[in-house]
Amino acid sequence: MRGDIHLTKFLTQMKHVFFWKRMLKRTYLSKEERTAPGFKAAKDHMTLLLGGNASGELKFKPLVVYHSQTPRAMKGYSKAHLPVVWRANKKGWVTRTVFQEWFISYFKPAVEQYYHSKNLENKTLLILDNAPGHPPNLEDFVDNVEVIFLPPNTTCLIQPMDQGVIATFKAYHLRRTFSEMIKFLNGDAERTPREFWHDYHIMKAIDNLAEACKEVKPRTMKLAWREIHPELFADMLTVEQPLQNAHQDIAELAHHAGFSEVNEADIVELLQSHEEDLSNEDLMEMEQQRAHDGKDDELGNEEPQRFLTAKDLSEAFDLLDKAMAIFTEKDPQRERSSEANRIIMSGYKCYRELYEQKKKRVQQQTLDSFLKVPANQGIHSPKLV
Structure with a gap:
């Protein structure tokens, strides 16, 4: 298989422990948490599986494995429609069972769809590190996939995802987190970083990590x-510096948020801390927290339902129309406002379509009611939902 395999068909995956709510050590947010009693959110982690192909054209949705099936911030959301592939088990690890299920239900169809879009033969060389969570018999589950396991203790030396891709992803995630903080602070002069960090929950972290993954450029993937x-990469002489640029951006954002003491060394320290092992004390605290979360999961309380009604959509459209009207009326650069409004309208087209579907459904319900109700009785129009 290897002799004629195309660059787009070299694929790899690598798991990584990710502490989703860890702040720069020299900020008062981190210092306050370290001195507070009880479980430390900075030690709460998930396991990520990141990967793609050697051309950089294909990036997989991150696989996230957490220790709770439904954290409080995620209640009511459809897990099948998250920007990540969501799985859970007691330890929050990528086990062989988790990896095998992901391999069959997500990897296989995603790769086949990509090959079909590129009019390529369905033939893949998958390179994995020699980890306990990777089943040795993956080739038994799909055709046209050859799996190569890297020699033990070579991951940091040759595993593509460990050659700058994961480091860049982590930096982009931290940059997005600080960007969200600045956006929050700019919304109200009375707001503080402490308020933002207090309300920063796992659903927001998932949104940020999914966007950070999309930000990683194909060139970064290819160079790895x-x-x-x-x-295959002899012609790629120019070396990018996405990490250094991201570190500088994070430092500037941190300063803007009021953390003037932060420097790039602090940022590097935080990003590298994701690779540290937890102490026995940390693991005991994590186990207690998991037990607590497990009780919440087992209570069987019905999740709050999230509905997007036609009324909600109509109100959102009104607000968007008002925003676009301000751009049109106040911006002296007509071309700029027109382009911005075009992008906005294109961005929420899916919601316009959803609104029309809801209207048609109501019209059909009204017609059905008319056909069923005797002529001498009034017809009550159903509400838009």
């Missing part, structure tokens, strides 16, 4: 394969 297949 140099150690495994250097001859």
Whole structure:
């Protein structure tokens, strides 16, 4: 299989422990948490599975494995429609069962769809690190996939995802987190970073990590394969510096948020801390927290339902129309406001379509009611839902 395989068909995946609510150590937010009693949110983590192909054109949805099936902030959301592939088990680990299920239900169809869109033969070379969570018999579950396991203790040296991709992803996630903080602070002069961080929950972290994954450029993905297949990248002489640029951006955002003491060394320290092992005391605290979360999961309380009604959509459209009207009336650069409004309208087109579907449904319900109700009785129009 390897002799004629195309660059787009080299694929890899790598798991990584990710502490989703960890702040720069020299900020007062981190200092306050370290001195507070009880479980530390900075130690709460998930396991991520990140990957894509050697051309950088295909990036998989991140697989997230957490220790709670339905954290409080996620109640009412459809897990099948999250921007990540969501799984849960007691330890929050990528076990063989989790990986095998992901491999069959997500990896296989995603790769086949990509090949179909590129008019390519369905033939894949999948490179994995030699981790306990990777089943040795993956090739038994799908055709046209050859799996190569890297030699033990070589992951940090040659595994493509460990050659700058994961480091860049983590930096982009932290940058997005600080960008969200600045946006929050700019909304009201009375707001503080402490308020933002207090309300920063796992659903927001998932949104940020999904967007951070999308931000990783194809070139960054492609350059990561140099150690495994250097001859394919001989023409790529210019080395990017996405990490250094991201670190500088984070430092500037942190200063803007009021953390003037932060420097780039603090940022590097935080990003590298994701690779540290937890102490026995940390693991005991995590186990207690998992037990508490497990009780919440087992209570069987019905999740709050989230409905997007036609009334909600109509109100949102009105607000968007008002915003676009301000751009049109106040911006002296007509071309700029027109382009911005075009992008906005294109962005929420899916909600316009949903609104029309709801209207048609109501019209059909009204017609059905008319056909069923005797002529001498009034017809009550159903509400838009």
